[in-house]
Amino acid sequence: MNYIKPLLLVFLMASSFTLFAQSRKTIHLNEHFYPISAASGLHQFTKIISVSKEGNQTERFYDLENRPFMVIQTEFDKRGETLFQKTEKYDLQGFLNYQYLVNAKENSALTTYFKASETIMSLGCEKGVCEGTFSLKGEVIGINRDVFSPIMVYSISAWNNFLSNHLNYPPAALKSKMEGVVKLGLEILEDGSLGRLEIVNPKDSPLLLQQEALRVIQIYEGGYIPGIDAEGNPVSGWFYIPIRFQIGKDVDFKIG
Template sequence: MKNTLPTLLLLFLCLTVDAQKIDTVFLDKNSTELISIEGANKYKVKHYDKRGKRLLKEELYSKANVLLQEINYKKDKKDGHYYYKSLQNGTETIGTFSKGVKVGTWYTNNLSGFNLYYDEFDNSGNEIGRFSKKEVPGYVGTLKGIEVKIQSSPRYPGGPPAWGNFLMNNLKYPKEAQQRGEEAIVIIRFLVNKDGSLEDFKVINQETPATLQKAALDVVRKSNRWVPATINGHPIDSTMDIRIVFRL
């Protein structure tokens, strides 16, 4: 880490001098700004317009370069994709702002990408409600008036480690997207049938670059068969949301 932060600092300073649009702030564990990298626990990268006056995006990273938060701005208000990772709670939150307020569906997942619950907001930022995903392990609800318990969620065979290996071997970062500097977290929703087959693939966050959407869809389709969710030991059809991260 001693070599990483100075390298990053040099990179960001060079970008700042050349384009006047990126600034880097180092923070201690209490999020207090530091004047040097000494004692830095995390760092924040701020992206400005070409004149260096209006904030466009803000990213927060751990000292190990793990993305903890991403906020996009438009006309000085939060607008567009939002991402937050809590290492302490083991969760991540993904949603969309519009003119400074939360809109649409906001997902809270565990760090393996499995959805725990989601919140719905109207176009004015009013919360419609919080809904538990029925494929979450331990969820208790009713089915035709009978109390049931979901005992397992759909999963890739072999669990998160196997899924990570699959992505490493099969996910292709489009060259044209790399050349354009495109980055995104693409959220794919699909149906895991009770026989493990997959169908009904769609991108949830349509504001992401089209080339990255296609790459994410291609790799999820290629994953072929999953282990289905079960109710009391019996396989069922269930939806699955999973995120594919593209970072340069």
């Protein structure tokens, strides 16, 4: 896999962002990074968006103590579609501990985790196939996924089959031609069990569709794998699943 090209292009892209920033917008976010009203008093993070005169975008994230912890830089083509994106996260001391580079045109990505300036995990993905290494207590282990993040035991194809067999389009929603994407937030605990289950975008999707998405995830019995920390210990974390309800011409609905 050729990751030098997307990495280099994203690096060059990022160097021009701050030079020509023209507009800024501040957005308040909940714990799932979903926009909410500042008047609610429930926000956990703040995002400041800067857009260059070329239309490229930089998003800077701050916690409640106004400490920066994440930056996302995105370059778009003339049609407004993403070309490249770089995400970086920082610890409380300001040191880089995570980087995610995406080359949308080539459908490739590179995920890197750092500890004390040393790379402890590197994962390259191209067209859905991933491979990389994770350094654990002096041993280098081959991996095919981000081991720091929780996942479903089901593969993508098995999950899609599960949805096809169990997810229903609510009749009232179908009659009213309701469509939308329901984003579910699943808290996966250290033992792999499901903790909290939340709708991440409650204001962006119809209630009937939210209820159906919740019903289906609650009957899923495929299990989950928790993420781990740098020492290899299981940790709790959030896992996000989008479920799309779309009425098609030849089928009642599409799921994805």
